[in-house]
Amino acid sequence: MKNFKYLLGILVLSILISCGNQEKKASKSAFETQSETSTQDTSVKVIEITANDAxxxxTSKIEVQAGDKVKIVLKHVGKMPKNVMGxxxxxxxxxxxxxxxxxKAATEKDSEYIPDDGDDVIAHTKLIGGGETAAVEFNAPESGSYDFLCSFPGHFAIMKGKFVVK
Ligand SMILES: [Cu+2]
Incomplete structure (x- = not known):
C-alpha cells in the first residue's frame, strides 16, 4: 500500500511537470507569432493620435525619421458631430x-477648413466627427521642426503640436 501511494505521488508529480512544460511551450509560440506580425510591415510608420470632445x-509632439513613410491615423474618440466639434x-x-x-483656414468652411490654394500644407486628413477615423499617408519632409494643428475654427489655440523630423 505504501508503494502504491509512492507511485501515485510520482505519477501526479510527473503530470504536473509535463503540464508546466506545455504551458511554457504554448506561451513561447504565442510570443513568436506576435513578434512575427509586428515585423511584417516596417515600410510605413503608423502614428495613431486621438482627438476628443474637449x-x-x-499628443503635442510627433517624431519621425527623415525618409520615413508616415501614416497618421486620427481617431475622434468623442461623440459630438462634425459641424460642432470637427x-x-x-x-x-x-x-x-x-x-x-x-x-485663414477658419474662413474656408466649404473646403472643410483647408485653404483652397494648398500652398501651406504638407498633408492633411479630412474633417471628422465623433466616432470617426481618418488617415493620411505621406513622405516625411526634410529634417526639422514642423507645426501641426486642427484647423476647425477656434481649435488651433489648443489643438496644435510639433512634428519633428530627425
Ligand atoms: Cu479640432
Missing amino acids: MQFN HNFVLLKKGVDLVKFGN
Whole structure:
C-alpha cells in the first residue's frame, strides 16, 4: 500500500511537470507569432493620435525619421458631430505661421477648413466627427521642426503640436 501511494505521488508529480512544460511551450509560440506580425510591415510608420470632445489631441509632439513613410491615423474618440466639434490633422510646411494659417483656414468652411490654394500644407486628413477615423499617408519632409494643428475654427489655440523630423 505504501508503494502504491509512492507511485501515485510520482505519477501526479510527473503530470504536473509535463503540464508546466506545455504551458511554457504554448506561451513561447504565442510570443513568436506576435513578434512575427509586428515585423511584417516596417515600410510605413503608423502614428495613431486621438482627438476628443474637449478639443484636445492626445499628443503635442510627433517624431519621425527623415525618409520615413508616415501614416497618421486620427481617431475622434468623442461623440459630438462634425459641424460642432470637427477635427482634422493638418501638417504645415516649414516657416508657415500657424496663427495666420489657422485664422485663414477658419474662413474656408466649404473646403472643410483647408485653404483652397494648398500652398501651406504638407498633408492633411479630412474633417471628422465623433466616432470617426481618418488617415493620411505621406513622405516625411526634410529634417526639422514642423507645426501641426486642427484647423476647425477656434481649435488651433489648443489643438496644435510639433512634428519633428530627425
Ligand atoms: Cu479640432
